[in-house]
Amino acid sequence: MIILALDALDLHMTKKFECKSLMQTEYGQTDISDFNLARTIVLWASFLTGKNMEARIPLKVQWEFKLDVEETLLKFFNPFKAIDVPSFSFKQRSHAEERRLLKDYFDNKATIEEYDAVVWRCHEENKKEFFHSIGKFDLVMGYFNLADSIGHLSFGISEKMKAVYDELENLAKEVQGSDEFILTISDHGMKAIGRYGDHTKNGFYSANRKLELKLPKITDFYNVLRP
């Protein structure tokens, strides 16, 4: 099984840029309206555990929060590989650097270009690890935050977001060569605030076989995916 965990992948943008490989046999929106805030760590933790984790993950220490494998659906797969998955194998140093540059941008100390360069570098590192792992594990779950991180500062700039969606589309296209079950899932969607991007309470999912889901909650996938 392959899970492409794409932070902030948005259904409208996927359609707008005609990302056919991201929109597989079945695709649609997910509903995260049960959550007060569309927090990345909380949503991925909820995806992994099948429970709403909002109350358990305080805002201040969210980035350091780590689930035990026994709490997650990963325990059903042996061996599994979880690359950079928030709340489980999140690459603290890389993401801390992104957040530092994000803050520096708002403090007028760093440019968007400097921030983007770090985001793309982290993406390339994860991509390399992801493709290296495919075929070697029962489950490979790869997390990519390109759409979220670039989107926060540039969601209103269509040309830039097209490059991001093209990259994610190519990623999905390359994975489709495999005959395994593939789930593409995002934690939340995104909307434009001028040039910037804000989280929305609609995520995205797609699968390469029919699941017959209708506006599923992000926590529903625990039972969908467990063997």
Add this chain to the structure above:
Amino acid sequence: MDTHILDLEKKSISLIREAKAQFKKLAVLWSTGKDSTTSLWLCKKAFYGKIPFPVIHIDTGYKFPQIYEFRDKIAKEWSLNLVIAKNEKVLKEGMSPKKGRLDCCTLLKTEALKDLLRKEEFDALILSIRRDEHGIRAKERYYSPRDEEFKWNYTDQPAELWDLYIKPSEDFSHMRVHPILHWTEQEVWEYVKQENLPINPLYFAKNGKRYRSLGCMPCTVPIPSEASNIDEIVQELRTTTTPERAGRSQDKEKAYMMQKLRALGYM
């Protein structure tokens, strides 16, 4: 006179006269910056030297001293009917950018103007925004209706073909009229030079820095520049890749985004 600039001026004057004819109570917003001073001059020209409606200045209490000096000097010289919009209540309560830039801007600018609009019942305001200034402003029309919360539905705007604009209606609280929407920053400066308009000295470089856009003192930073006169500014604009409002940290979307990202724990 440059014929291109003359065409820009003609269109702006026509928009101002049209607004005066269409609306019962019109006013023009004046920040004292280059754009709104240009609009004020166009209003003077449109009505042969005397602006026949109030000129509103929103005073946040945090503006540069040079802005107040310039405002008072020009108001006297041009015999303006100057109306100051100031949110005294929140200023007394200690509102400042330190308490959050977005809240500060909202209370000291937006709410101050809302109060004045309610009190004076203006049904139209002339604003000096330009399409090339900012991405969101590129979506604006010459006539832009607003509701009581100043909200603007940019996805539902009529095309303004053949100089036909949306009519006054009870469906909205007031109309915003943008007579210099089609001008660029460079054209404004060329016009300032051509008309010999008075200009705030903060725009000219001193010790390698100048202000390209004027706002409140705590939230505006100068840009590196050696342009100490209008010709040098025009020359600088021909080659710069820096956005006009780069020195304005109070950019509302940026402030909103910063607030949202903080709430989500990113910062």
